[in-house]
Amino acid sequence: MEDLHTISIEERIKALRLKERLYKILAAVFTGGMFLTVLTMLIPLAIVLAILAGIFTIMASKVSGQIKSIVSSNIVEDVITEIFGVDVKYEPTGVIRPGSMVFPFSYNVHEGSDHITTNYNGLNIELGDISLLRVDEYTDENGQRDETRYVEFKGQWLTCDFGKELSGQVYVSQRSKKSEQRSMKSDVTMDNAAFAERFCVRADNPEEAFYILTPNMMEYISKLADNCGGILYISFIREGKMHVAVKTNRDFFELGKSSVDTDGLRQKFKEELLFFTDIIDTLRVVDTIYKKGTK
DSSP: OOOHHHHHHHHHHHHHHHHHHEEEEHHHHHHHHHHHEEEEEEEHHHHHHHHHHHHHHHHHHHHHHHHHHHIIIIIIIHHHHHHSSSEEETTTTTOOOOOOOOOOSSSSEEEEEEEEEEEEEEEEEEEEEEEEEEEEEEEOOOSEEEEEEEEEEEEEEEEEEEOOOOOOOEEEEEOSTHHHHHHSSOSOOOOOOOHHHOOOOOOESSHHHHHHSSSHHHHHHHHHHHHHSSSSEEEEEEETTEEEEEEOEEETTTOTTTOHHHHHHHHHHHHHHHHHHHHHHTTTTTTGGEEEEEO
């Protein structure tokens, strides 16, 4: 006999997705009509269409929030508890604070969601979605203050505190375009030419980079970049923290185009989290990342 509770959740999500899709279509239609009426100088009609487009955009956003709330309370929280145990703090609207990293861009605002704080296998970690933005304020010709917002990075961020001093301060940043050879220029020359071509490596001291980035470590980081679904950035901070950022251009726990199957969604969300916990499990036992003499 099928689980009525599960069917209820799936049917609710399906109905809301259809409603969200309809509102988005209507918003797009009215937006297109607005531009056409502006071109034909039918300004009053353009204003009406703009208002309708705004209304349906807001309605679509509200429905999206309802979907996220249902998925969060019925699926996401169970997955998080399964992986991290009951001693975990999950804030769907919480924001993780970014750490030190080498990026091919600058930013002055960060936003986020799905903030997880817990003790994982004895290590304090934080994990969550993050968007790094460049926000520029200006004054228009009418003297009104306005701003432009450009999203430089959208993806996930992991902060892990190993609880003891690391071998050094080392930054590894994947290059995604040829132009980033110039914007992210390494100050450490690695022996592995393929790795040096693919990643920017910076360190306070080159010896620290060589100690942490052993041949095995470089191979591991290259495989991570192959499988992360985006662009990979890692920093090892001397005080004991490691930061991992992956530019995926999506958030955790998104339905996307997936069918509304609760078991399938649980597995999908679980794999998203396991990618990061596997990094912790692998690197925590690598002796070369720790300063000699630490216990």
